[in-house]
Amino acid sequence: MRYCARCGSEYQDSVVDCTDCPNHPPLVSAEVMRERKLPLPHELDQHRFVRAGVADDPVTAQIFVDVLDEQRIPLIVRPGRSGVVDELTTGNLLPWWEILVPDTDQARAAVLLEEVKIQGLATADEAGRAAEEEEREGELGHPPADSAPPVF
Numbered sequence: 238m239r240y241c242a243r244c245g246s247e248y249q250d251s252v253v254d255c256t257d258c259p260n261h262p263p264l265v266s267a268e269v270m271r272e273r274k275l276p277l278p279h280e281l282d283q284h285r286f287v288r289a290g291v292a293d294d295p296v297t298a299q300i301f302v303d304v305l306d307e308q309r310i311p312l313i314v315r316p317g318r319s320g321v322v323d324e325l326t327t328g329n330l331l332p333w334w335e336i337l338v339p340d341t342d343q344a345r346a347a348v349l350l351e352e353v354k355i356q357g358l359a360t361a362d363e364a365g366r367a368a369e370e371e372e373r374e375g376e377l378g379h380p381p382a383d384s385a386p387p388v389f
Contacts, residue, residue, distance in 0.1 A: 238250065239264035239266060240266075240277060241258060242269070242273060243255065243258045243262050245275070245276065245278055245281070246278070284340070284341070285339065286337040287338065289336050289337065289350060290336045290346070290350035291317070291333070291335055291336065292336065294334075295333070295334065298314055298336070300353060301314075301336050301350055301353060302314060302336075304349055305338065305346055305350075308345070310338050310339075311338065311342070313336075314334055314336060314337075315334065315335045315337060316334055316335075317333055
């Protein structure tokens with residue numbers, strides 16, 4: 238096999254120039270690649286990315302990205318659907334965003350994302366209780382809706 242020293246593409250021995258790169262540089266042998274300390278295609282990163290979690294909206298997806306970035310976990314964020322019409326037209330019930338991480342980091346990433354979800358639910362519950370309390374206080378301060386308007 239022959240290789241392009243610029244992009245790393247692999248070619249059959251009968252090919253002499255890289256067809257992927259501009260100016261079509263000449264291909265070299267595996268020995269020349271090693272002498273130049275360049276990796277062969279099969280020596281490149283072979284991480285397998287798997288799902289660590291899902292987000293129902295882009296804001297949650299960004300929060301997940303921030304948490305995983307902070308922990309230095311490589312990730313790919315992939316939209317599971319492109320719009321609200323998809324479910325009607327294609328039956329696509331995938332989550333909004335899939336959070337993919339290397340399979341070696343999946344367990345740790347899944348735990349982190351679950352913790353973020355739990356924190357988010359607790360915050361949403363607190364906000365809901367505060368809104369209900371504020372609504373009750375507002376009702377106490379205003380006359381009932383069925384009472385007659387004030388007379389002047």
